[in-house]
Amino acid sequence: MLQVKKASAAIGAYVSGFSLKDALDDGAAVGQLRESLLEHQVLFLRDQPLAPQELQAVASRLGPLFDHPAYPRAPGAEHVHILESTPDKPTKIEAWHSDMTFSATPPNFTLLHGQIIPECGGDTLWTSALAAYEALSEPLKGMLNGLTAVHDFRYGFRESLTEPGGEERLAAAVAANPPVHHPVVRTHPETGKKALYVNPLFTVRIKELSALESQRILALLHEHLTTAEFTTRLTWTPETLAIWDNRSTQHKPINDYFPQHRKLHRVTTAGERPR
Numbered sequence: 001m002l003q004v005k006k007a008s009a010a011i012g013a014y015v016s017g018f019s020l021k022d023a024l025d026d027g028a029a030v031g032q033l034r035e036s037l038l039e040h041q042v043l044f045l046r047d048q049p050l051a052p053q054e055l056q057a058v059a060s061r062l063g064p065l066f067d068h069p070a071y072p073r074a075p076g077a078e079h080v081h082i083l084e085s086t087p088d089k090p091t092k093i094e095a096w097h098s099d100m101t102f103s104a105t106p107p108n109f110t111l112l113h114g115q116i117i118p119e120c121g122g123d124t125l126w127t128s129a130l131a132a133y134e135a136l137s138e139p140l141k142g143m144l145n146g147l148t149a150v151h152d153f154r155y156g157f158r159e160s161l162t163e164p165g166g167e168e169r170l171a172a173a174v175a176a177n178p179p180v181h182h183p184v185v186r187t188h189p190e191t192g193k194k195a196l197y198v199n200p201l202f203t204v205r206i207k208e209l210s211a212l213e214s215q216r217i218l219a220l221l222h223e224h225l226t227t228a229e230f231t232t233r234l235t236w237t238p239e240t241l242a243i244w245d246n247r248s249t250q251h252k253p254i255n256d257y258f259p260q261h262r263k264l265h266r267v268t269t270a271g272e273r274p275r
């Protein structure tokens with residue numbers, strides 16, 4: 001029996017009493033999980049031993065799979081991406097973001113599965129972009145509705161692009177992902193709720209504003225989005241699975257574990273064009 005315990009008032013829930021491996025072919029259980037996901041925006045499931053192929057199978061119950069252009073894949077599971085940070089190759093992603101908003105159709109859901117977890121540090125934060133939108137004043141909501149923002153792969157991966165060999169390694173990804181426009185306020189296609197949809201990793205500017213206005217309004221929105229009361233925080237253990245809805249949340253990996261080794265498996269499901 002699936003048990004759900006909220007992690008904070010605004011976002012997140014721990015799901016227990018549930019083995020994903022056993023529930024793979026249980027339509028009712030998967031339906032219940034999806035319903036909880038839409039309600040709580042991010043779910044945490046402890047002790048879920050899942051081989052890459054099984055993780056991929058779980059993700060495919062939530063929708064068709066979608067690949068990231070810049071990460072290596074797990075052997076034998078072509079849609080499972082490896083996120084790994086080592087002393088030689090530490091992770092570079094530190095900013096708050098929603099996954100792959102540089103895409104015209106960013107993924108709906110992300111599943112992240114703990115493999116190698118540092119002794120200390122390496123938590124992940126999530127924030128509710130629904131709670132953030134709701135807490136804005138009516139005049140500001142009115143101004144933001146109808147604005148569009150530019151999101152760019154190059155902007156998010158600028159550090160990787162400037163390292164030796166980076167331009168060559170990422171040339172195909174850059175060519176396949178020209179800048180895209182998304183609404184600043186996104187309406188969730190399944191719940192009808194509105195969310196703030198700009199993030200400091202990929203959002204370059206708000207198109208309809210002057211450069212200075214865009215810079216200052218984005219800074220205000222990014223600060224507001226990460227208000228502590230809209231967030232929750234997960235301390236990873238091996239075989240913990242986090243599943244979140246990218247349409248209504250943002251997340252931030254905390255890079256406080258260098259030079260320890262950290263490795264996660266990730267799968268994303270295909271999304272629609274944000275509206």
Ligand SMILES: [Fe+2]
Nearest residue numbers: 097098099251
């Ligand atoms: Fe991410």
